[in-house]
Amino acid sequence: MFLNLLFIASAILTILGAVLVLTTKNIMHSCVFLLTSLIGIAGLYATLGADFVAVTQVMVYVGGVVILMLFAVMLTGGKDFVSKAQNLLGLAPTMGNAFTYVMASFVGVVFILTNIQLIKRLGEFSKLKNNGSFVSTVNELGMLLVKDHILAFEISSVLLLGALVGAAIIARPRKQ
Amino acid sequence: MNQTIVSYLAQYEFFDFLIKIFGENSLLLTTLIFAIAAGVFVAVAATIGGLGTYAERKISADIQMRLGPNRVGPYGLLQFLADGVKMITKEDVMPNSADKFLFYLAPMLCLVGVFATLAVLPISSGFTLVDLNVGVFYLIAISSLVGLGVFLGGYASNSKWSMLGGMRGASQIISYEIPVTLSVLAITLTAGSMSFGNIVSQQEGFITNWFIFHNPFSFLAFFIYFVGAMAETNRAPFDLPEAESELVSGYHTEYTGMRFGFFALAEYIEVFVVSGVAAALFLGGYNLPVHVSIDILPIQFIQVTILVGKALALYYVIIWVRWTFPRLRVDHLMSICWKYLTPIAIFNLIGSAIWMVAFRGQSIVQILGH
Amino acid sequence: MISLASYLIISIILFVIGLMVMIARKNIVAILLGIELILNAAALNFVAYSKFVTNNLDGHIFALFIIVVAAAEAAVGLAIVIRFFQLKETIHIDEATQLRN
Missing domain, CATH: 1.20.5 (Single alpha-helices involved in coiled-coils or other helix-helix interfaces)
Structure with a gap:
């Protein structure tokens, strides 16, 4: 029960953070949302019983990588600090030529087929092997x-x- | 696997009564106990942080042969409450060109980072909120949120002083994290565990069992930890991020009212937390000199008193240092960390490992005793 | 609720978002953010499989190494970004055309 709550909270944090990384225009805010996403992943590790990995995740990302990225943003701030053309829909038509789109759709098809193959077999693994004890x-x-x-x-x-x-x-x- | 306050309380009779009300294995009961305990922890820590400001002013006054605050309440004891009321009622000013979102977020990050460390702070054998088996590591990891808060606060204010203070703060905090972590690692190596409960229980007994006297390397590790922790909490002589004489007040120059109060509160509570961790890792923690059964409830309160007493003694030393030594220069600060503390800490770690292998984990007292 | 499928779905969403960040953003630092998301999606998969399928700790080890590699990659990548900014005064990815032709 508690695990479920932690799982839902972490999953929401992870996905919401990732979506906001994509949609925010200010790169500084993107870094902060990346942080929430990474902390959410640490929570997911905790629900999997991977305590050491979870804490390592927090340690490396919060204390190191995100601060490093913020530093890099500040040191390279300059003129394109808040980018204007970050809107994905507005950007899509300018993102390459016909060949790019053919390749991208091919990759997409392969991606989806692979995942269907994967999801077919998921039922076998739905039960925990060690009945969930940590x-x-x-x-x-x-x-x-x-x-x-x-x-x-x-x-x-x-x-x-x-x-x-x-x-x-x-x-x-x-x-x- | 993890001893918590709930599993400790479960051995008493009144807990059966609660179970009758809430039902067996009730999530609500567990959550309720955790919420109440966490609320008490935070309230006590905030009070200690508030009294910290009072102690700081009183001790500095003592050192400088002044009187210090003495108007509000007996001996000026309620001064921090008056300050708090003043801060809450102040106007909350934000600079026009500030980054709103980050400006609001930064003090919260500082406060969250500090309060999250309280979860594993071992104040007694039973009342620790949760005794994680990666407790030490968790504490070091989650407290780096404070550095992020300092950095974002400096950036979001959009002021040159804040910016410089924030950059200094972040670089200082992530640099000094290395010697602190390495010296804590030496203790982890000595104890063979990362859980606070296990580390403290191994120091049970008389003063000679404390890890600071375990071997020469852990003796050195204590001082590295203490210096590094002072730098990590931005305390003088390492308070470059908020150096008044150069940066007005550094990363919180533009903050007013309770947002400034959050920064100050976070700093004072963090000083208490690092003192408590130093007491738990090196100075025997909550152990009584004599062996007693931990199942008796009053013993728990005595243990809390012992740990808080040790922590407050270290707190006094930190304040004392602040009003005694002059502030360092920025390049000196970095060279102390990278050229002196970090190599010494690495040497220390290797030395601890060699000691543990060579003497089969015996302390220096045990070896001399033979 | 907690099953392998849910973790894989979260992981795939993260991966796709990371890929989209990498494609849509023109700021080099933002592209590094996308790479972090992708690496984390992979690490999450490893830990989830090690819990639900293999039931040993090799997946944890792999996740730890992914974190190590991500940290090293971020350090070197950001150093390159800063150097690039010193040379070109911008961190727009389309300006990195020195090796063209």
């Missing part, structure tokens, strides 16, 4: 990270180091 995932995740998934763990650490150094070098103002 256990702490932290210990098990830690063991998995240093045993089965050690290679991915190391690669991601190298990736983060590379991203750190790369971002610092790229954004550094160069002497003329």
Whole structure:
């Protein structure tokens, strides 16, 4: 019951936030709505019993990525801060030529067919395997990270180091 | 898996009476208990935050050999209520060119971020709202909403001072989050758990069992945490975002009335929360020096008193520091974080890990005792 | 209420909205916002499948790595945006035509 409430609230937050990201004209507001959407996803993780992933989501996105994006918006503000041609319907006719539309409809058809195939089999998985009881995932995740998934763990650490150094070098103002 | 205040109260007899009224497994009952408990928490925290402003003025007056507020109520104790009434009745001014939506949102984000941390603050073994098994991590994660609020408040006011204050605030808060998280991680490593209840229960007993005296690295971690937490809450000597002498009052320059009050309240409650977390992680938390049964209700209140006492002692130190040290320069602030605190914290984390392996998790007192 | 289908529907809505943001917006930062939405839709799917189908924690690990990659991508992407702004004084995606022809 409580889980259902949390699920509904999180789902509404997620989808509403995402829709507002799309429709808001001010990019600064878009970043804030992205934040609500991401917090909603953290709530959805919580309903799935993924406590560690949920908190990591909040930690990384609220404390890091969204503030970084707001910083980037402010540092690059300038003249096109509030974009004028953000209306999707007004923009649609100018978005490419006939070939684009053919390709897009092809992709759309494939997308829909794939999803129909997927949804057909959903009935098999509608029941929870472990009858919905939650256990702490932290210990098990830690063991998995240093045993089965050690290679991915190391690669991601190298990736983060590379991203750190790369971002610092790229954004550094160069002497003329 | 998660001990909550409801599951604690469920062991008492009056709870059976409530169950008879509301029915077994009632969502309404659980929600009601949580709502009442959360309301009490927020009210107490807001009072502590309000008294914090009073304490700040009184202690600063003491340090500067003045009298401080002494007109409203006995010893001026009701000064914060008078200030609150003044703030509520003030006109709510918004700059013409401000970003309305973000201007309204920013103080709320600060307040929400701070109140959300109260959910896991371990004030006693039974009365903690919820003892999440990722409690420490949750607290660090959700408190970064405050940084976002500061940043958006600075941006939305559309004023140069606010903008500079907000940018300084955000960069400072996300920078100092790193040494704070790393030093908390060292304690997590020592305790082998991320739940506050588990961490505090491992420090049960006399002062030598406190994690601050567990090994040299956790001793260092306490000071890194304390300095970083002071910077994270924008307290002097790290109050660059609201430096009066350069930025008028930083990110809340344009805020008046209760919106300004929300920022101030959020800051004072956050100082209490970080003091409480420092007390719980390093200074033994709510444990009594002697072993007692936690099932007795008065013991719970004694535990609350112990934790709040420790937290208020740290609160005093933070205020004391504010009125003693001069403010840092911005570049010094960043170099302290990135060149000193973060490397020390990383060294500390590795050192803690080596200690835990080399001495099989024994504390320094246990080793010397043999 | 809480079934695999509902999570997949939320995930697909997120994915489509992210794609639309990426296509409709001309601001590079907004395109990065769209990428975040898409990555999160994928991560949500992984966690949902790990709860309902495989019943182990590999999906959680994958979600964690997606979050890590998203953070790294945001950092590097925004650094590129800032550099681009220093060169061109705009962050309109159509101005990024240096490599054309």
